[in-house]
Amino acid sequence: xxxxxxxxxxxAGGQDNALLRFxxxxxxxxxxxxxxxxxxxxxxxxxxxxxxxxWKLYGKALLDSGQVEPAIxxxxxxxxxxxxxxxxxxAREMQVFLRxxxxxxxxRDTADAP
Numbered sequence: 001x002x003x004x005x006x007x008x009x010x011x012a013g014g015q016d017n018a019l020l021r022f023x024x025x026x027x028x029x030x031x032x033x034x035x036x037x038x039x040x041x042x043x044x045x046x047x048x049x050x051x052x053x054x055w056k057l058y059g060k061a062l063l064d065s066g067q068v069e070p071a072i073x074x075x076x077x078x079x080x081x082x083x084x085x086x087x088x089x090x091a092r093e094m095q096v097f098l099r100x101x102x103x104x105x106x107x108r109d110t111a112d113a114p
Contacts, residue, residue: 003027018048027074034065045074052082052090059094063101072101 001009007024022078025040041058046050054079062071082091 004031004065004071010064011090016043016047018044018051018054021047022051022054024062025054029061034061035067037061038065038067038102042074045078050081052078052087055081056090056094056097059101060097063097063104067099068104072098075101 005104007020007027014021021040021044025037025044027050028034028037028040032101038058039059041054044054045058048054054078055074059071059078061074062068074092079091079094079098082088084093109110
């Protein structure tokens with residue numbers, strides 16, 4: 001049984017926490033299943049709103065699945081979380097994704113994003 005299946009079995013068995021959702025979302029994103037990854041990563045940040053790494057992957061998964069406006073929302077929120085936690089590397093990476101979202105047609109002006 002591969003890791004993705006083990007994580008899905010844990011989730012189906014009633015275990016649910018931010019790390020499990022993050023891990024499953026990360027695996028799905030690596031497999032190119034961006035929409036499914038975004039669902040799990042969205043749950044990860046709902047379970048732990050201060051999880052800056054999850055916000056980063058959530059925003060990227062949304063962007064990679066073509067959900068530009070939700071990606072912008074997630075990335076903007078994630079940058080705020082990361083900066084508050086002192087996670088400057090994650091904040092910088094999310095700023096790059098935010099600029100990419102603007103180029104993909106986000107309706108908001110993110111060119112001057114933090």
